[in-house]
Structure formats: C-alpha cells, structure tokens
Amino acid sequence: xxxxxxxxxxxxxxxxxxxxxxxxxxxxxxxxxxxxxxxxxxxxxxxxxxxxxxxxxxxxxxxxxxxxxxxxxxxxxxxxxxxxxxxxxxxxxxxxxxxxxxxxxxxxxxxxxxxxxxxxxxxxxxxxxxxxxxxxxxxxxxxxxxxxxxxxxxxxxxxxxxxxxxxxxxxxxxxxxxxxxxxxxxxxxxxxxxxxxxxxxxxxxxxxxxxxxxxxxxxxxxxxxxxxxxxxxxxxxxxxxxxxxxxxxxxxxxxxxxxxxxxxxxxxxxxxxxxxxxxxxxxxxxxxxxxxxxxxxxxxxxxxxxxxxxxxxxxxxxxxxxxxxxxxxxxxxxxxxxxxxxxxxxxxxxxxxxxxxxxxxxxxxxxxxxxxxxxxxxxxxxxxxxxxxxxxxxxxxxxxxxxxxxxxxxxxxxxxxxxxxxxxxxxxxxxxxxxxxxxxxxxxxxxxxxxxxxxxxxxxxx
Numbered sequence: 163x164x165x166x167x168x169x170x171x172x173x174x175x176x177x178x179x180x181x182x183x184x185x186x187x188x189x190x191x192x193x194x195x196x197x198x199x200x201x202x203x204x205x206x207x208x209x210x211x212x213x214x215x216x217x218x219x220x221x222x223x224x225x226x227x228x229x230x231x232x233x234x235x236x237x238x239x240x241x242x243x244x245x246x247x248x249x250x251x252x253x254x255x256x257x258x259x260x261x262x263x264x265x266x267x268x269x270x271x272x273x274x275x276x277x278x279x280x281x282x283x284x285x286x287x288x289x290x291x292x293x294x295x296x297x298x299x300x301x302x303x304x305x306x307x308x309x310x311x312x313x314x315x316x317x318x319x320x321x322x323x324x325x326x327x328x329x330x331x332x333x334x335x336x337x338x339x340x341x342x343x344x345x346x347x348x349x350x351x352x353x354x355x356x357x358x359x360x361x362x363x364x365x366x367x368x369x370x371x372x373x374x375x376x377x378x379x380x381x382x383x384x385x386x387x388x389x390x391x392x393x394x395x396x397x398x399x400x401x402x403x404x405x406x407x408x409x410x411x412x413x414x415x416x417x418x419x420x421x422x423x424x425x426x427x428x429x430x431x432x433x434x435x436x437x438x439x440x441x442x443x444x445x446x447x448x449x450x451x452x453x454x455x456x457x458x459x460x461x462x463x464x465x466x467x468x469x470x471x472x473x474x475x476x477x478x479x480x481x482x483x484x485x486x487x488x489x490x491x492x493x494x495x496x497x498x499x500x501x502x503x504x505x506x507x508x509x510x511x512x513x514x515x516x517x518x519x520x521x522x523x524x525x526x527x528x529x530x531x532x533x534x535x536x537x538x539x540x541x542x543x544x545x546x547x548x549x550x551x552x553x554x555x556x557x558x559x560x561x562x563x564x565x566x567x568x569x570x571x572x573x574x575x576x577x578x579x580x581x582x583x584x585x586x587x588x589x590x591x592x593x594x595x596x597x598x599x600x601x602x603x604x605x606x607x608x609x610x611x612x613x614x615x616x617x618x619x620x621x622x623x624x
Contacts, residue, residue: 242617456494487520571600
C-alpha cells in the first residue's frame with residue numbers, strides 16, 4: 163500500500179509540474195447573478211425530492227484534442243456536539259464533542275481521443291473526547307480511466323479502475339457517503355447516454371468483514387448492476403434497475419440476491435412526485451452450518467410528493483417510507499430489507515437514530531430560499547418498527563429477545579438547517595437536530611431522554 167501511495171504521489175507531482183497544459187487567460191468570474199452552487203456532501207442535503215437533472219446534464223466532456231491537467235480537491239471540516247446521542251447500531255456517544263476532517267487531493271489528466279486519467283488521494287480523521295486525536299491516514303481513494311465517445315454518435319463510454327459509484331435516483335439503493343469517509347471500489351462501468359435515456363452496466367468488487375467465527379478466508383462479494391433512466395416526458399420518467407449481489411454475508415448467512423428496482427417520477431406544473439419499490443429475492447446458505455439453507459424475501463418502497471414554487475423560492479414535500487422486517491428469527495428465511503448504500507439523511511434527517519430496515523416512517527420537509535445564496539428549512543420525521551424482533555442491527559444494541567414492550571414507536575424528531583452557498587467552491591452548513599425516543603427505542607437502547615445533535619460544516623471543492 164505504501165508503495166502504491168508513493169507511486170501515486172509521484173504521478174500527481176509529475177502531472178502538475180510537467181504536463182504542458184493549454185490554458186487561456188479569462189477574466190475574474192462573476193457569480194453575482196447565478197444560481198447557488200452546492201459543494202456540500204450529497205448526503206448532507208435534506209431536500210427530499212431530487213430534480214434528477216444529473217441524468218441528463220451531459221456528463222461526457224472532451225479534451226478537444228488537447229492535453230489538459232485539472233487539479234481535483236475536496237475538503238470538509240465538521241465539528242459537532244451531541245447530548246444523549248445514540249447512533250443506529252452503535253453505543254451511546256459519551257464524548258459529546260466530535261471533529262471530522264476529510265480531504266481528497268488529486269487530478270484529472272485529459273488526453274486526446276477523449277481519454278481521462280484520474281487519481282485521487284484520500285484522508286479522513288475523527289477526533290472525539292473518548293477516542294483522542296485524529297488518526298493520520300492516507301489512502302488511494304480513486305484511480306481510474308475514463309474512455310468517452312467510443313462510438314461515432316458519442317453515446318458510449320467506459321470507466322474502469324477504483325472509483326466512487328456516485329448515486330442513482332433517490333439513493334434508496336446506491337448513494338454517496340460524502341458526509342463521512344466516502345465510498346469507492348474497484349469496478350468497471352459501461353454507459354450509454356442520450357438526451358432521453360441513460361443506461362449503466364457495472365461490475366463492482368465489494369469488501370465485507372465477517373465475524374471471526376465465520377472462518378472465511380475470502381469474503382468479497384461481487385456486485386453486478388444495470389441502472390436505466392428513461393425520460394418519457396416532464397410528467398413521467400422511469401428508473402428501471404436490476405442488481406445482483408453474489409456471496410454477501412448477511413445475518414449469519416452467505417446470500418446471493420437479485421434486487422429489481424422500479425421508480426416513477428416527474429412533475430406537473432409546480433407539483434413533483436416519486437413512487438419507488440425494490441424487491442430482494444435470492445438464496446442463503448449458513449456460514450457455520452454449510453447445509454443450513456434458506457431464502458431471501460424482503461422489500462422496501464416509498465411514495466412522495468411536493469410543491470415547488472417558481473424558481474424554488476419555497477418548497478415543501480411529504481413522504482412515506484417502508485422497509486421490511488423479519489417477524490420470525492428462528493427460521494431460515496431472511497425477510498429484513500438489506501440496506502446497502504441508502505441516503506438516510508434525505509429520508510430520516512441528520513439524527514441517524516435508525517436505518518431503513520424494519521421501519522415505516524413519515525416525513526415532512528420545508529425549504530425556503532431566503533436569498534440567492536442562503537437556504538433554510540425544517541425537516542420532521544415519525545417512525546415505527548414493523549416487527550418487535552428483527553435480524554437487522556439498525557436500532558437495537560441489546561438482545562431483542564429481552565424486549566417485552568408491545569409498543570413499536572421508534573420516535574419522532576426534527577431538523578433545522580441553514581445552508582450558505584458562499585461561492586462555487588466554498589459552502590457552509592449549520593444544523594440542529596432533536597429526536598424524542600419512543601417506547602420501543604428506549605426498550606432496545608436504554609435511552610429515554612431527548613437526543614440532540616448540532617454541527618457546523620465547511621466544505622470546499624474544485
């Protein structure tokens with residue numbers, strides 16, 4: 163690993179110092195009349211309904227036969243304070259004061275024939291009163307080749323190497339993790355893109371830790387996916403996705419699972435809507451007991467609608483989400499929805515008290531564009547578990563067999579946030595969140611006091 167980092171550093175230094183890039187002098191940019199430009203983490207933005215413009219924004223950029231070098235950098239600093247705080251599946255936070263620091267540094271080398279080489283070094287550290295200072299670390303976050311306009315029509319592209327998967331749709335299945343450490347894998351992606359249709363076919367090599375008792379020498383699942391978006395009209399668009407994950411560890415089993423996912427979305431005038439469903443079906447084999455066979459049968463879905471005024475000066479939306487649980491822990495059928503890389507901030511707010519498995523939740527969101535560069539808003543959520551006992555570790559830190567309450571209320575909470583889009587390269591966000599635990603949450607975690615979380619985030623990106 164050290165050798166790889168050393169070679170990557172040499173490569174970036176060479177590119178920065180020796181590539182004879184072609185630059186043209188330009189006047190100082192004036193953003194005084196432009197729309198606000200967000201460089202905040204994608205999973206750090208609360209507005210629930212995405213506008214889906216990323217599917218049709220002409221991602222393919224070419225170097226026009228020239229050699230160009232573009233530095234790439236992303237940085238955020240996030241101090242936060244908590245009280246009675248219990249993040250999903252983790253012990254109570256006793257430190258009350260945490261600092262998160264992340265930096266990505268690299269570059270993009272654009273070559274003739276529409277080929278880009280991208281390298282990105284990554285550092286992430288956490289300081290808490292209980293853990294101590296930031297751990298020094300540096301890793302290779304991305305290193306991939308992007309081959310664009312492979313056909314005469316310029317619709318096909320291929321990307322291969324280590325890369326961030328990005329996000330798809332409402333991120334119920336695949337979303338970013340820019341709010342934290344980030345997420346990247348070795349993968350291969352083929353894309354076919356037109357003005358009204360985008361199709362991705364990808365292979366991804368996953369990494370997954372299994373408990374020592376599993377005795378697995380190799381536990382690296384394979385992710386195969388096909389993601390399609392069809393823009394039929396303003397009122398009707400379709401996401402049609404199919405994911406197949408081979409040999410993933412889940413609840414003491416090795417599973418191979420198909421995940422068909424369909425979403426309808428669009429807008430009529432100032433009204434936007436989205437309706438989505440995902441089904442997980444497959445086979446399971448015991449890790450310790452190889453002859454212990456089972457099935458996977460789980461689901462998740464959500465519906466949402468909202469009003470967005472002209473220019474999005476004011477917007478609000480409501481949503482209902484449901485992810486299946488498992489009412490019987492003694493059989494070999496896995497019925498809890500397996501949350502992969504879901505954007506739960508967009509759904510449940512910043513409090514992170516629970517995840518998207520064995521849960522039903524209703525949410526409300528209101529956003530007000532105070533000025534051209536300032537947004538503020540509130541977000542509220544009420545959630546319940548579907549089953550009192552469940553295989554997923556999304557909420558409880560105790561043995562669920564000890565829970566005797568019949569109440570299924572996880573709790574209700576709210577967020578207030580203020581986003582300041584200082585310019586195209588620097589944004590700031592302040593957020594305050596509260597969560598009142600319900601009877602089930604208290605029984606599963608032992609916390610009956612109101613949880614609080616406040617943070618200030620500074621994000622910069624070029």
